[in-house]
Amino acid sequence: MIVPHVAVVLAAGGSTRLGRPKQLLTRDGETLVHRAARLALASGASRVLVIVGAQADDVVSAVRDLPVECVVNARWSDGLAGSVRIAAEALDHATGATLLLACDQPALEVTHLQRLLEAARRTASSSAATRLGDRVGIPAVVAPGMLQAALAVQGDRGLRDALNAPNADVIGCDAPGLALDIDTPEDIATAVAKGWLDDD
Template sequence: MTHVAVVLAAGASRRLGQPKQGLRRDGETLLHRAARLAISTGAERILVVLGAYSGAMAASVADLAVECIDNDAWEEGLASSLRAAARALSDFGIEAPVLVLGCDQPALDAGHLRALLDGAARATSGCAATAHGDALGIPAVIAAAVWRKAEQLRGDRGFGAALKRLPAETVWRLHAPELEHDLDTPADLVAATARGWIDMP
């Protein structure tokens, strides 16, 4: 299945106190790692959405075959990055599913992304998402019919609500508890480091 990928990396990581995109696992920044994992899925086009620290973050993936785009409205939250990606992809065609991932899930690996793409290919909605308790979130595969609604998103919200409105049996769900561990606070960073997901400082 032809697909495109969007790597979300625009936030300022204010609660963490340092750019989470620049944290390292096995010597590789989390942003570089997320972009590399996206490439490994065979995506036809890969966008990295930047905002805060844009210059430094673009430099960190300069060796990869990705397109960096700036989200000037990044302080609004997640929705603004998805809208920026939708505008950048508007010339690609509306039938390609979109793999959406972030760089703040240090346990993310290629197997998660492959499972989501395979699940989406079998799902009647064409969508697959990661289960975070009762919520659906990223990484996720968003079918073209749902992706077209990106311009309607506002605030710090993504496609979770739209996916929940679909009949439950039509959305493939990835159950990966390790992906519920993200990097929002210093305590999250300590926990991730203890698990070996982040390099010791």
């Protein structure tokens, strides 16, 4: 059984190293932002926020057919933390878990999101995250208190420090393919070779 939760898709970045919006790259003809939002909905989320910023009009248009809420981060160039703060503010009264995911991990599948949700149910912290080498990161399921900690975060770190704090009690779930996030043309080439992105 999937626990009640809301989901936040982080899709505001400027893709400066890539040179084009990663949100609009495609897998099987579907933009990555649409895919991430669709998987968030498929996870059973009662509410899905898509945080947009750079190329906002195009990103909003890409998810227009889905029952999601687009929230604009006008200061997207300040880094990931700003988007997480906006999500925390929008979900200020949320009492359940929040599933945080990005749109630049093309290997993501809904089964991993469901594993995270199930793992979060088994820990006192009600939090679980994706194991990425020697740390954990997003996608992640966080309790309301950890999400509100984002209000004090600056720069491009998001909730990384909170998720990896010694006393965080965050369960790590393996998903090796998610170590590849799309930042450079070389990342695109790797993802295309693995069948995770369309070759355009």
